[in-house]
Amino acid sequence: MEIVAQPHGKNLKAFGERRPDVLVLSADLTSSCEADYFKGTFPERFISCGIAEQNMVSIAGGLAREGFIPLVHTFAVFIYRRALDQIAMSVAYPNLPVKLLGFLPGVTTPGGATHQAIDDVAVMRALPNMTVLEVGDATEVETVLDLACEVPGPVYVRMLRGEVPRLFDRAEPMRLDTPRVLATGSDLLIVSAGICTEEALRAIAVLTARGVSVAHVHVSTYKPFANPAVPALLAQPKYGIISVENHTTVGGLGTVLAEMMVRHRIARPLVTLGLADTFAHGASRRFLMREHGLDAQAITVAAEQLIGTKLGWVDSDFSAVRIDAVHSSAKAEAM
Amino acid sequence: MSAAFNAPGASSAAPSRAHAIAAGIRRRVLDHTLRNQGGYLSQACSSAEILGVLYGGAMNLGAVKQPLLPRPFAGVPSATNRGYSYGYHFNGPHGRIYDRFILSPTHYSLPLYAALIEAGRMDPAGLEAFNRDGSSLEMIGAEHSPGMELMTGSLGQGLSQGIGVALARRMKGEPGRIWIFMSDGEFQIGMVWEAFEFMNHHKVDNIKIVVDINGQQCDGAVLSVMRLGGLSEKLTAFGAAVRSVDGHDIEALSLAFAAPHKDQPLVVLASTDPCREISELRLNGGKLHYIRIKNQVEAARYQAILDGMEAARG
Secondary structure, three states, X not given: OOEEEOHHHHHHHHHHHHOOOEEEEEXXXXXXXXXXXXXXXXXXXXXXXXXXXXXXXXHXXXXXXXXXXXXXXXXXXXXXXXXXXXXXXXXXXXXXXXXEEEEOEHHHOOOOOOOOEOOHHHHHHOOXXXXXXXXXXXXXXXXXXXXXXXOOOOEEEEEOOOXXXXXXXXXXXXXXXXXXXXXXXXXXXXXXXXXXXXXXXXXXXXXXXXXXOEEEEEEOEEEOOOOOOHHHHHHOOOOEEEEEEEEEOOOOHHHHHHHHHHHOOOOOOEEEEEEOOOOOOOXXXXXXXXXXXXXXXXXXXXXXXXXXXXXXXXXXXXXOOOOOOEOOXXXXXXX | OOXXXXXXXXXXXXXXXXXXXHHHHHHHHHHHHHHOOEEOHHHHHHHHHHHHHHHHHHOOOOOOOOOEOOOOOOOOOOOOOOOOOOHHHHHOOOOOOOOEEEEOOHHHHHHHHHHHHHOOXXXXXXXXXXXXXXXXXXXXXXXXXXXXXXXXXXXXXXXXXXXXHHHHHXXXXXXXXXXXXXXXXXXXXXXHHHHHHHHXXXXXXXXXXXXXXXXXXXXXXXXXXXXXXXXXXXXXXXXXXXXXXXXXXXXXXXHHHOOOOOOOOEEEEEEXXXXXXXXXXXXXXXXXXXXXXXXXXXXXXXXXXXXXHHHHHO
16 A cells, blocks of 8 residues: 655645645644645745634635635644634635635544544534535545635535555546445445545455455545435445444434435435544544544444344454555446 | 835815714614614714714725615525625725725624715615615625625624735735724624734734724623723734724824824724714613614604704704
């Protein structure tokens, strides 16, 4: 598996070269959000806002009204928790092209409850006019800015930083409301997002080796969530559906699936894995994913429960899985 | 990088025009309050001269061809609503040289609508739609309401949005300035001080702020709710050019608006009387945020004041 170092930082600089209308705003977390390359290259288009997110978000709204595309950089928690009224009234109500890049989603930070954005998808999805995205690998990090700027209105992105695995072929950019179908199968459907997709890939390798037929869909757009190919995927699995997300089980991936299933009268069992309506604490990503049941083992246990059979595995089965960048096995619209 | 255009006299308003607008604001808002048994009357009393000077010539606004009749509310902004109507049209066309006006506390919407009528920018008939269902003249205005540049009314957000507009216009080399009307109560909000820190650091000088220091907020007197303490000193320490004036003195306001403020924002602290020229309000027990006319006796007293205003108008 290829690991890409600081894909956003490099891509942001390249994006800035292509897009002179783009500005970067930062609230004292510039290198922490990999915006320092951009700052060094385009100092006149970098706006330091200090530790003042409410002011930053409303300023971004004003800049967007005058034709600029502000890319707001800070940790995800500090965007949606500290500045929600400003997001709603200075950005979302007027439907302005402000792109809010929220770093360190969920348990990707050891910074504890103060730094962990665990309910941001639920909160941002509830805002009218807001598009909500999450990247799951380096290819998505490298293509999300193009996608976000194609959307004419405001966009919130759960971003990844640092060492990011490449799970998806570089030739397959992130697209709006277009889930990636990574595997087809008839027993189970696993729907994953963000950092949980790598976990799902490991779980599926173990499940498949034991004769379970598993379909896998990776979701990177929470809103809009209306791709007409998805209901058919949700209706297919014999035993049911497992969703897994780096977020609470309230209002995120599991919820968007449940809403779609109700709208389309799809009656299948749905197991939603995620933080079970709880805050987390400061610890490593690996520890927290195990503790809160977001990892390959938790997905495998959920699969065993749905199909009613113990499959016999040990932890080392998952770490032994080799993961290569995958092509979508089929285009969602072709399913 | 400087975008100050503070030529001496650039902000001076024609005094008689400012007086006429101010008198008209009080008269129209009192009339409206009487006919609706309630209204934001004290805001008209405190802000009449400020709005009179701004619309009387201090702001460099583009002309409107004729007084505009407000359109009905046409839905909220969205990806699919192409019919959304913006309130800024009442302040003339956007253009490089033109100023912008941002009303931050939109509880002053009624005085603003009255000011637009007095300045020949809104058809007087438009005021009949105030606070009617389906109208764009909302009680606490939104960005579709006449004279509203952008979405304010959640207190404290007008200034920061204005800074965004000001930065963008500076980057584009536009000489037009951004005028922001604020209320004293807004200086209790943390975000407002974030905005002043930002303007200081980034030398934002194409913004002119006027603060209606009427000493009133929803719960009552500012002094009883959360005192501001040394606002002028605090703002000076935050890097603003500060002028303190009598907010009913048209000449003093005009001079203050023309004060130089290179590399810093201008703040004009306008001390005002929320009962100015409608002394009946002093009997309201200090409850001035929203005036309810409770009975026929009160109504008759307010009517007498209105009759006096009409007579003075001649």
